[in-house]
Amino acid sequence: MATCTFNVPDLNASGDNLYGPKICSQPFIDWAWNAFDFDKGDWDDGFGWDAVCDNRQPLSRTMSGIWCLTYSAENYQNESYDSNILQWGCRFARNAIDELDGRCGSAGKIAWTQWGPFIDNKTELYLSYFAQAVSLRAGTLVHEARHADGRGHDAGDRDSSWGYNGAWRWQVCWLSWFASAGTRTSTAMKTLARQRANNILNSDFVVHPGFNV
Amino acid sequence: MPRKSDKKNCACEVTGDGLGVEPGRRLYDQDATAWLVGEGVRHMNAADAEGELAYVRVLELLRKTEEAASTIARVASIAPAEDISLRWSLLYLLADLEEARGLDVFLATALEAVPARSRENRGCESARDGEILVRTMAIEGLGRLASSDKHALHALFEVIERQAEPALRIEAVKAVLSVAPDQVDRLREILPEDLRFAVDIKKVRAEVLDVDFDSKAVDKVRRTPSLDKTAITTPQSGCGPCC
Numbered sequence A: 001m002a003t004c005t006f007n008v009p010d011l012n013a014s015g016d017n018l019y020g021p022k023i024c025s026q027p028f029i030d031w032a033w034n035a036f037d038f039d040k041g042d043w044d045d046g047f048g049w050d051a052v053c054d055n056r057q058p059l060s061r062t063m064s065g066i067w068c069l070t071y072s073a074e075n076y077q078n079e080s081y082d083s084n085i086l087q088w089g090c091r092f093a094r095n096a097i098d099e100l101d102g103r104c105g106s107a108g109k110i111a112w113t114q115w116g117p118f119i120d121n122k123t124e125l126y127l128s129y130f131a132q133a134v135s136l137r138a139g140t141l142v143h144e145a146r147h148a149d150g151r152g153h154d155a156g157d158r159d160s161s162w163g164y165n166g167a168w169r170w171q172v173c174w175l176s177w178f179a180s181a182g183t184r185t186s187t188a189m190k191t192l193a194r195q196r197a198n199n200i201l202n203s204d205f206v207v208h209p210g211f212n213v
Numbered sequence B: 001m002p003r004k005s006d007k008k009n010c011a012c013e014v015t016g017d018g019l020g021v022e023p024g025r026r027l028y029d030q031d032a033t034a035w036l037v038g039e040g041v042r043h044m045n046a047a048d049a050e051g052e053l054a055y056v057r058v059l060e061l062l063r064k065t066e067e068a069a070s071t072i073a074r075v076a077s078i079a080p081a082e083d084i085s086l087r088w089s090l091l092y093l094l095a096d097l098e099e100a101r102g103l104d105v106f107l108a109t110a111l112e113a114v115p116a117r118s119r120e121n122r123g124c125e126s127a128r129d130g131e132i133l134v135r136t137m138a139i140e141g142l143g144r145l146a147s148s149d150k151h152a153l154h155a156l157f158e159v160i161e162r163q164a165e166p167a168l169r170i171e172a173v174k175a176v177l178s179v180a181p182d183q184v185d186r187l188r189e190i191l192p193e194d195l196r197f198a199v200d201i202k203k204v205r206a207e208v209l210d211v212d213f214d215s216k217a218v219d220k221v222r223r224t225p226s227l228d229k230t231a232i233t234t235p236q237s238g239c240g241p242c243c
Helices: A017-024 A024-034 A059-072 A085-096 A128-130 A136-146 A167-181 A189-203 B007-011 B031-046 B049-064 B068-078 B084-096 B100-111 B127-146 B148-163 B165-180 B181-190 B193-201
Strands: A003-007 A100-102 A111-114 A123-127 B018-022
Touching: A003 A128, A017 A024, A017 A059, A024 A059, A059 A085, A059 A100, A059 A128, A059 A136, A085 A136, A085 A167, A111 A136, A123 A136, A128 A136, A128 B127, A128 B193, A136 A167, A136 A189, A167 A189, A189 B084, A189 B127, A189 B165, B031 B049, B031 B068, B031 B084, B031 B148, B049 B084, B068 B084, B068 B100, B068 B181, B084 B100, B084 B127, B100 B148, B127 B148, B127 B165, B148 B165, B148 B181, B165 B181, B165 B193
Parallel strands: A003 B018, A100 A123
Antiparallel strands: A111 A123
16 A cells, blocks of 8 residues: 655646536436446545545546546437447446546556456556546546457557557547537637647557548 | 445455645735736636636736736746646646747747656656647647747747657647648658658548447446436425424
8 A cells, every 4th residue: 555645736727626516416426436436445545535526636536537528428318339439438438447446656657457357457547647637537538448448559558550449549539529529618628638639649659640630 | 425335345345545635836826917827727617608708808918918928937937847737728828818928938848858758657648748738738839829920930840850759749840831831841851751741640520530349348337317417406405394
């Protein structure tokens, strides 16, 4: 067990003052807690289990990422996989992620997922995840969910190509759709998502896909 | 707190890490312009008409001051380095001001070296990606100025020549081509061979992007709660003496 300190970033800049009040709803908290299989022991001792509506604490900030992933499509109740990823991103993430754990982590790492037979499948979120802006947290959940679904990277931390259909592509698609069609959010959150999508396109594929958004 | 009847919670079998929370510093108290900058950061993440209007009004007031760019630079200089969102937001605000005096701030930020990828922070995403994002916003700010300011166009070329991070050089190439498409030959000349493809990058709409959905994950939980229901919070009062 590690101990660490979380320096609370500016709550306006990160979007936590926009999303924080939205997550503070017992039906949503109960649903998300169950859907992403949170466990008390992974989120107490300062991670916010006893204060889910406190947007300075990691659990609230994680809930905000989930809220953004869940409700950013105009018609969020259509989660059909025949639709676009903004519609079904949350459905996929909650089905693929086995459990979501808050941890200290180290050296600026954002998140990590382990999966496979005969191991404890889980996704860990670290301090740098909680410090991210809310729309980026949602994108990270899509990325980690793709790993939890059994797809790793095939070129170190990168994907060989767009056609590999890996976690970077899925993250780019969600961020791009959010930037283009996301609702219940701000223009700044969407700009951030678009820029992050382009940074990924320009950094994380061995063969550049040839386009930006 | 979450209510969950899951036995794992009750049995306390899971032990995680311990965390202390440190509150953020007050950055906008120095003077009236700094306060306005804080208001800009506050309202830029508004998702309603009232908040968006407040953001527009803040921009109007900041444009009337002489020291908007220098104040934003000063706040950025004292902002915690790990607060990527704040550093990015200050540049976003400066870009929305379309203030020529922002050029030096954008250029200095865009040229800052990106920290090396360390062995320890290897992983899919890291705080290093946030550093790239901050510089990307600076380049976008330069791009906005470049449509009316040749100095900004020159600054973008400086980024292409001096910034080592390929993703940022690509952003600068895109910014140049969006305002000066006739510069494509010059760009081809100065770009290293492995980055020349950047001049041919197409801009696509998100609507054409998709994944090959091949997941076999099965639905585990009930559907998303309706916002209509969860948004309503009313007192759960019983029958009072007047009933």
